Amino acid sequence: MNIQGQAFRTIWLKPGDLTRIQIIDQRHLPHQLFIEDLETVDQMATAIKDMHLRGAGLIGAAAGFGIYLATLEAPKNDFFETFIFQAAEKLKSTRPTAVNLAWAVDRQLNAIQQGQSIEEKIDIALFMATQIADEDAEHCRHIGEHGLPLIEAISRKKNGAPVNILTHCNAGWLAFVDYGSATSSIYAAHDKGIAVHVWVDETRPRNQGASLTAWELGQHGVPHTIIADNTGGHLMQHGMVDMVIVGSDRTTYTGDVANKIGTYLKALAAHDNNIPFYAALPSSSIDWQMEDGLKEIVIEERHGDEVKYMEGLCESEIKKVLLTPLNSNAANYAFDVTPARLITGIITERGICKANRESILDLFPEKKQHG
Amino acid sequence: MNIQGQAFRTIWLKPGDLTRIQIIDQRHLPHQLFIEDLETVDQMATAIKDMHLRGAGLIGAAAGFGIYLATLEAPKNDFFETFIFQAAEKLKSTRPTAVNLAWAVDRQLNAIQQGQSIEEKIDIALFMATQIADEDAEHCRHIGEHGLPLIEAISRKKNGAPVNILTHCNAGWLAFVDYGSATSSIYAAHDKGIAVHVWVDETRPRNQGASLTAWELGQHGVPHTIIADNTGGHLMQHGMVDMVIVGSDRTTYTGDVANKIGTYLKALAAHDNNIPFYAALPSSSIDWQMEDGLKEIVIEERHGDEVKYMEGLCESEIKKVLLTPLNSNAANYAFDVTPARLITGIITERGICKANRESILDLFPEKKQHG
Numbered sequence: 001m002n003i004q005g006q007a008f009r010t011i012w013l014k015p016g017d018l019t020r021i022q023i024i025d026q027r028h029l030p031h032q033l034f035i036e037d038l039e040t041v042d043q044m045a046t047a048i049k050d051m052h053l054r055g056a057g058l059i060g061a062a063a064g065f066g067i068y069l070a071t072l073e074a075p076k077n078d079f080f081e082t083f084i085f086q087a088a089e090k091l092k093s094t095r096p097t098a099v100n101l102a103w104a105v106d107r108q109l110n111a112i113q114q115g116q117s118i119e120e121k122i123d124i125a126l127f128m129a130t131q132i133a134d135e136d137a138e139h140c141r142h143i144g145e146h147g148l149p150l151i152e153a154i155s156r157k158k159n160g161a162p163v164n165i166l167t168h169c170n171a172g173w174l175a176f177v178d179y180g181s182a183t184s185s186i187y188a189a190h191d192k193g194i195a196v197h198v199w200v201d202e203t204r205p206r207n208q209g210a211s212l213t214a215w216e217l218g219q220h221g222v223p224h225t226i227i228a229d230n231t232g233g234h235l236m237q238h239g240m241v242d243m244v245i246v247g248s249d250r251t252t253y254t255g256d257v258a259n260k261i262g263t264y265l266k267a268l269a270a271h272d273n274n275i276p277f278y279a280a281l282p283s284s285s286i287d288w289q290m291e292d293g294l295k296e297i298v299i300e301e302r303h304g305d306e307v308k309y310m311e312g313l314c315e316s317e318i319k320k321v322l323l324t325p326l327n328s329n330a331a332n333y334a335f336d337v338t339p340a341r342l343i344t345g346i347i348t349e350r351g352i353c354k355a356n357r358e359s360i361l362d363l364f365p366e367k368k369q370h371g
Numbered sequence: 372m373n374i375q376g377q378a379f380r381t382i383w384l385k386p387g388d389l390t391r392i393q394i395i396d397q398r399h400l401p402h403q404l405f406i407e408d409l410e411t412v413d414q415m416a417t418a419i420k421d422m423h424l425r426g427a428g429l430i431g432a433a434a435g436f437g438i439y440l441a442t443l444e445a446p447k448n449d450f451f452e453t454f455i456f457q458a459a460e461k462l463k464s465t466r467p468t469a470v471n472l473a474w475a476v477d478r479q480l481n482a483i484q485q486g487q488s489i490e491e492k493i494d495i496a497l498f499m500a501t502q503i504a505d506e507d508a509e510h511c512r513h514i515g516e517h518g519l520p521l522i523e524a525i526s527r528k529k530n531g532a533p534v535n536i537l538t539h540c541n542a543g544w545l546a547f548v549d550y551g552s553a554t555s556s557i558y559a560a561h562d563k564g565i566a567v568h569v570w571v572d573e574t575r576p577r578n579q580g581a582s583l584t585a586w587e588l589g590q591h592g593v594p595h596t597i598i599a600d601n602t603g604g605h606l607m608q609h610g611m612v613d614m615v616i617v618g619s620d621r622t623t624y625t626g627d628v629a630n631k632i633g634t635y636l637k638a639l640a641a642h643d644n645n646i647p648f649y650a651a652l653p654s655s656s657i658d659w660q661m662e663d664g665l666k667e668i669v670i671e672e673r674h675g676d677e678v679k680y681m682e683g684l685c686e687s688e689i690k691k692v693l694l695t696p697l698n699s700n701a702a703n704y705a706f707d708v709t710p711a712r713l714i715t716g717i718i719t720e721r722g723i724c725k726a727n728r729e730s731i732l733d734l735f736p737e738k739k740q741h742g
Binding site: 030031199200202203204205207210211214215218224225226227228229230231232233234235237260261262264265266268269272294299304307308309310311312313314319320321322323324325327328329330331332333335336337 | 401402570571573574575576578581582585586589595596597598599600601602603604605606608631632633635636637639640643665670675678679680681682683684685690691692693694695696698699700701702703704706707708
């Protein structure tokens with residue numbers, strides 16, 4: 001999507017230089033746009049581990065490019081394969097719970113094995129890294145196309161008045177290679193000239209909404225308003241939200257949606273006020289083994305200091321301030337699970353389905369052996 | 372309640388000095404306990420206006436003491452009354468929407484008129500200011516006594532394991548003269564030796580939970596854990612909350628509860644998980660004219676910068692950091708309304724009632740002409 005009028009992705013091969021990958025170092029957002037050059041697999045591993053980049057789709061693409069960098073670095077002799085396998089393990093260990101990471105690395109390893117010579121393996125790694133990234137962007141673009149008619153329908157009902165869409169956390173293009181999941185339909189509608197306005201939950205404690213979603217919407221020119229996470233219910237009670245679209249970190253094939261902590265509260269409010277609530281996600285986020293999201297999905301607990309301290313810009317520097325008594329405990333659960341019964345529909349790259357086993361498997365019939 | 376083992380109120384006559392009022396300047400909490408001396412009505416007006424103190428009950432008590440300070444300052448001649456009336460107007464204008472403020476000022480004016488001499492009027496003003504403060508503390512103490520059996524019953528059911536209570540914002544003793552409304556039963560249970568643990572919603576955007584509730588619970592020795600406002604739903608889904616107690620800024624006589632923004636979301640989650648949800652409030656917060664909270668209660672909109680910037684302690688100084696893109700809009704609704712249907716009961720100084728017209732009026736039969 002656009003940054004100051006110029007089209008960007010979150011990760012790309014450096015123009016005119018086949019040996020470097022460039023990424024947006026998201027740690028500096030929203031205050032500074034910082035492009036980082038990466039030329040070793042170690043640098044890529046650090047970028048993933050220390051969250052220069054984050055988001056399921058983007059982590060997968062970064063791992064793919066990481067393996068490509070490893071093929072460039074690897075000794076061009078019998079130790080080539082060993083180096084690649086060590087690089088693969090290194091990349092996989094950066095964020096062990098990220099499903100797309102291992103998937104992208106394994107896809108690269110399988111592809112490289114097909115190469116006859118080291119040169120050919122390097123070519124394959126570049127091709128596959130690019131393909132993983134392109135596929136991620138394409139899946140997100142398709143999610144946008146499938147969600148667009150939902151927004152158009154509301155826009156028609158409102159005679160073109162802005163469609164107010166609430167979103168939580170960052171399921172935007174910054175979490176993928178391009179377009180995003182929850183944001184993709186919003187960008188599609190905006191680019192088609194449909195008036196939209198986004199309520200951006202700030203998303204405590206890590207503020208991904210306030211810092212990332214607000215930034216990317218603003219850069220692309222989409223009208224938006226940041227709100228405290230407490231606010232959505234009040235807005236829905238007063239007819240100020242037309243629909244909710246969120247992303248998902250893991251969705252069971254029965255339609256339970258794990259997403260950033262607080263999503264469940266917004267789903268309850270949408271349900272109480274008869275407002276459509278959609279989860280938008282590439283099918284790679286669907287867990288075909290899990291049946292009961294509340295019982296089976298393990299919720300990551302992070303350090304309480306993310307609640308107690310807050311980072312932001314102060315006199316041109318990033319500073320961290322303490323909000324609480326120094327000695328108070330804080331708990332920090334990263335995700336919650338929204339039960340399928342509260343979800344109007346799931347928007348995937350193949351189309352929209354209901355949040356239940358039958359409807360999901362109708363869209364992905366090749367998975368039926370799991371259902 | 373206690374601060375480092377010593378009993379405190381939020382406002383008091385300076386020991387050994389009848390000409391000064393002392394308050395906790397809450398702007399420095401939780402990082403520093405700062406006691407401020409006030410000796411003029413202008414200083415008291417500033418303390419109320421600039422929120423050195425806040426909270427319905429405390430504002431009323433402060434206004435009462437403000438009038439007392441005015442009687443000390445006023446010229447002891449024919450202009451005495453004029454000075455007092457001007458002081459009254461000044462105090463009332465500091466926070467025009469605070470119901471208790473005008474009520475306390477008018478109560479003082481009426482009382483002072485009964486005095487025959489200026490000396491007597493001063494004595495009356497001191498007596499009445501003390502009485503307003505004592506009454507506030509007594510009402511809160513009674514709320515605690517009435518709520519205590521609810522906690523005791525859960526404690527018995529859990530065989531003495533800690534009762535987990537979630538609260539939102541600060542309806543603690545810092546918002547009143549002592550005890551608080553939502554916290555009063557919690558302090559009563561803790562002081563009786565019942566094991567309790569409080570989940571403290573940080574309460575964005577002004578963080579009253581993270582800064583004030585956590586501080587006062589910690590100082591009194593009550594176990595507590597601060598959580599992002601997004602977290603409560605997840606905790607309730609997993610049986611980690613036994614009950615919710617919140618305060619109220621205004622409650623209709625039909626049982627709709629206006630409270631800090633985000634309260635409605637917690638009420639929805641409590642309802643969805645079959646967890647009792649109580650509002651604790653002195654009857655002075657009941658609006659005997661209002662029937663439909665959602666339609667009639669006007670919700671204050673505050674400046675968006677409270678969402679965009681956050682204050683905290685950084686290298687021993689209070690600093691303000693920017694969380695969002697500089698140019699993004701932010702909206703800041705201060706309260707929401709929880710419909711009566713989501714509320715298990717209302718705990719008042721007279722006892723507990725259901726959140727409906729009949730039950731509330733049974734507890735306050737003298738108000739029946741309004742129902």
